[in-house]
Amino acid sequence: MTSLSTKLAELDKAGKPVQVGIIGAGKFGSMYISQSFRTAGIRLAGIADLSADRALASLKRTGYPEDKYDATAKLSISEGIKAGKTAITTDSAALIATPEIDVILEVTGNPSAGIRHALLCCEHKKHIVMINVEADVLAGPLLARKAKEAGIIYSMAYGDQPALIAELVDWARTAGFEVVCAGKGTKHLPEYHYSTPDTVWNYYGFTKEQLDSGDFNPQMFNSFLDGTKSALEMAAVSNGCDLSPPTNGLNFPPVGIWDLPERLKPISEGGQNEKNGTVEVVSCMETDGRWVFNHLRWGVYVVIKAPGEYQKECFKQYGLQTDASGWYAAQYKPYHLIGLELGVSVASIMVRGEPTGQTKTWSGDVVATAKRDLEIGEKLDGEGGFTVYGRLMPAADSMAISGLPIGLAHGWVLKRAVKKDQRLSWDDIEYTESAQAVAVRKEMETIFKAEFKAQKVNGVNGHA
Structure with a gap:
């Protein structure tokens, strides 16, 4: 079997390296950035982040060669590709729309952003590695279908578990x-379900030097712990x-x-x-x-x-x-080496035409569950926060209770009181379907609810 690295080297020799765009310069993104220039045949064309300074800090912190990126953050992605430099932008849509880009790495961790970026990749025919598992679980079964219809590959991230x-x-x-x-x-441990960003570091044991490095977001790490x-x-x-x-x-x-x-x-x-x-x-x-x-x-x-x-x-x-x-x-x-291994996904997509794992069915869902008794009028704060944690359950069971997905349990106000450890439903919150992520999720629920019903009628106990 021909190795991925050999095929990538052939692309490099032919002057046709894979052009990669990454959205998000946090911990996972930084891990990939640190390795991205070390593989023949792969070029990091652009980094999109809401903060250009954060993207630049990531490049400097990870030892990215200074002559390989635009420190002014003024070059467009296309200009950067021509100059052989990684460009920086705060406009993720512009990165996705750049004609020369082959693969987008979605590393924001924000489910709404992940859905938006996946749909843009469908529109602009860019393969996407959905490192954003929050978005993948929220709407991946539908996004994978849309990607297939668009003729692009929608992939899990190699290096992630x-x-x-x-x-x-x-x-x-x-x-x-x-x-x-x-x-x-x-x-x-069972008590970790109720951890908050205020208690998370007590459980982890990171040093002050590690926490001061800029890689450690307490709410994100608390979502790992709870x-x-x-x-x-x-x-x-x-x-x-x-x-x-x-x-x-x-x-x-x-x-x-x-x-x-x-x-x-x-x-x-x-x-x-x-x-x-x-x-x-x-x-x-x-x-x-x-x-x-x-x-x-x-x-x-x-x-x-x-x-x-x-x-x-x-x-x-x-x-x-x-x-x-x-x-x-x-x-x-x-x-597992997280973002340090992510290049395998890029290579598999571009050399073999295969994802490194891909959403195929809707079998599992994650429903927001109260960390404590919650009162009417309280605002939910999402994954790793002070109000809810995510609980895995069969997707058909989630639909039966109108479960509120953890990926959308942020910013909404409760209209009903909820007891500790109670799974929340759409009926517990004030929400609007005008938000893109909500609309996409509701579209998916409608499609699969009908499929679940048809399976039940036909006596099928499998998944959609």
């Missing part, structure tokens, strides 16, 4: 194994791999690498999962705060089942760590 999990799932299915469970590790990001990522995996979310949300069981096959097999086989073909996040901490032995905090995994006695014996012969029965085994990747 959903794409790496999707890769493991694809490996398992290609090799002929049943996927029992797939997911990732994280640091989680379970919202895990819920979003597992919804993305459910939708990209046609796997089922746990009916009552993620359980975050404390499980080490060696115990994955034993603990994450179905209850009917002595495990903890309700059935085969699910997603789950394992915690690196026991409920009493002790670290799990051989934990998978930074990694991803897939649990598979031997299809017969012969394969079961092969598991044993080749040293796989299995459950007590020998039927269930796990494969895992202990680490």
Whole structure:
């Protein structure tokens, strides 16, 4: 098989490098920027950020060569490409509309912005890597359809855990194994659901020097801690791999690498999962705060089942760590490098014409859930904030309760009181459908509600 790097080098030699535009110069964006000039055949043509100073600071902080970017931030993207320099703009729409751009990396983390940028990519025929999992879960099932209709590739981000999990799932299915469970590790205790931006650093343990670096946004990092990001990522995996979310949300069981096959097999086989073909996040901490032995905090995994006695014996012969029965085994990747690996997505799209993971169905949704008792008139503040966290649930169940997606639980005022741990619905808030993100989400709900109904009528228990 020809390697991606070899094909990229051929493009470079031919003078036809892939031209990349990135939207968002935060932590993830900065990680990609730090690697972007190191791969032959890929050029970072432009960076769009609401603050040109932030984009420039990212370039300087990550060691980007000074002769390879426009420090004046005055060149247009096209002018920068001609001059061989990365251009900086505050106009993301202009970046997307630039004719020479091949691939857009959406790294804003803002779901509304992500939807807007995806639709612009459809309009201007630009491939898009949706690093913005918030937008992907909010409207990805519909955006992926629109991208296909537009003839562009809509992809997950390699280096982010959903794409790496999707890769493991694809490996398992290609090799002929049943996927029992797939997911990732994280640091989680039950009380973390109620963490706020004021308490987040108490749980993380970052040094003052790290926090002063400019890479650490307390609300964003709190969304990692309170379970919202895990819920979003597992919804993305459910939708990209046609796997089922746990009916009552993620359980975050404390499980080490060696115990994955034993603990994450179905209850009917002595495990903890309700059935085969699910997603789950394992915690690196026991409920009493002790670290799990051989934990998978930074990694991803897939649990598979031997299809017969012969394969079961092969598991044993080749040293796989299995459950007590020998039927269930796990494969895992202990680490992920986030934006440092993102170039793989760019290369896969442009060299192979393939995404590194892609939303296919609407299986999982993430619904805003109250962190505390909320009163009439309070304003919601979204992922990682003081009012709500995101809870994973089957998409059909979310539709049944008119669940308010976590990606839109920001800025709206409550018109009804909500109890702690209660899942919010559209009926709990004052909102307007004139906002683009709301309109797109409502369009998706209408389409899939009809599909869910048709499946139920036809006796189908799968996904849309």
